[in-house]
Amino acid sequence: MEAAALERFRSPGKGSGLRSRRRVRPGELLYRAEPFAYVVSKELLGGVCERCLRRNEHLHRCSQCKVAKYCGKSCQKEAWLDHKQECKCLKNIKPNFPPDSVRLAGRIVFKLLRQLVCVSERLYSFSDLQSNTEQLSEEMKDGLRHLAHTLQLYLKAEIEDASHLPAAIDFFQIFTKRKNIHWCGSQMIKCRKVSGRSTERKEDKQMNKKPW
Numbered sequence: 001m002e003a004a005a006l007e008r009f010r011s012p013g014k015g016s017g018l019r020s021r022r023r024v025r026p027g028e029l030l031y032r033a034e035p036f037a038y039v040v041s042k043e044l045l046g047g048v049c050e051r052c053l054r055r056n057e058h059l060h061r062c063s064q065c066k067v068a069k070y071c072g073k074s075c076q077k078e079a080w081l082d083h084k085q086e087c088k089c090l091k092n093i094k095p096n097f098p099p100d101s102v103r104l105a106g107r108i109v110f111k112l113l114r115q116l117v118c119v120s121e122r123l124y125s126f127s128d129l130q131s132n133t134e135q136l137s138e139e140m141k142d143g144l145r146h147l148a149h150t151l152q153l154y155l156k157a158e159i160e161d162a163s164h165l166p167a168a169i170d171f172f173q174i175f176t177k178r179k180n181i182h183w184c185g186s187q188m189i190k191c192r193k194v195s196g197r198s199t200e201r202k203e204d205k206q207m208n209k210k211p212w
Contacts (some may be wrong), residue, residue: 006031008124014129018123033120037082037107041100050083051075065090067097085110085158093159096211098150104173105151109159112169127168131176148172150211 006018014154020030040048046130048055061078065087070076070092086106090097098106110128111118148171152162162171 016124016128031123034118036126037104037111037118039104039107039191042097045069046049046103049075051079064088064089081114082107082111088157089154093154098154099147101175102147102151103152105147105171106155108174109151109155109171110166111170113165115159126177129177131173133173133176138174144172144175146211147175151175154212 005021006019006073009019010018010019024030042054045067046059046069047057048069050068051057051070052075054071056071061067062070062074062076062083066077066085067090068083071080086103089106108126109136132140151171151174152159155162159165
């Protein structure tokens with residue numbers, strides 16, 4: 001089904017949703033698109049291709065950051081646009097490594113700066129996602145502020161002064177729009193992917209004293 005066959009709707013108290021404009025058959029594919037941004041979970045690094053998310057025992061790692069690994073040159077080439085800027089950031093903070101949520105947020109920032117339309121935005125864009133900030137406790141807000149600070153440190157190699165970023169790119173708001181864990185990929189690889197609501201994760205709560 002094409003995106004034109006779907007429409008957005010709003011549900012009070014629940015946010016936005018998608019629905020079909022016509023009757024659908026059981027099992028029919030309604031819509032498919034690559035996520036706006038995604039990263040492989042830290043515990044799966046080294047065993048999963050960063051592009052296609054398939055498990056592979058013979059992956060080729062990025063010669064620069066030595067973190068990202070790929071099935072081969074084809075996957076590495078396809079992933080380069082998303083990896084190019086984060087590659088420098090990953091090298092810059094060694095031997096530390098960012099939490100999954102911070103690495104994902106970094107990819108979101110770089111994608112927003114490129115201002116390229118993503119296929120997955122044909123139905124709604126990243127700016128359409130709700131932050132639901134008013135529903136967060138002060139403790140949760142403090143945790144997200146710490147993540148925003150960690151993101152600023154992580155991106156230092158590419159973005160020296162975050163205050164010069166466009167007003168639409170707010171580090172704190174990016175974290176309020178993220179959702180924690182989704183299952184994706186042909187082999188149910190666990191990865192972080194952009195969604196619309198804010199939740200917490202244990203690893204984020206533990207970041208009270210130091211950024212990494």
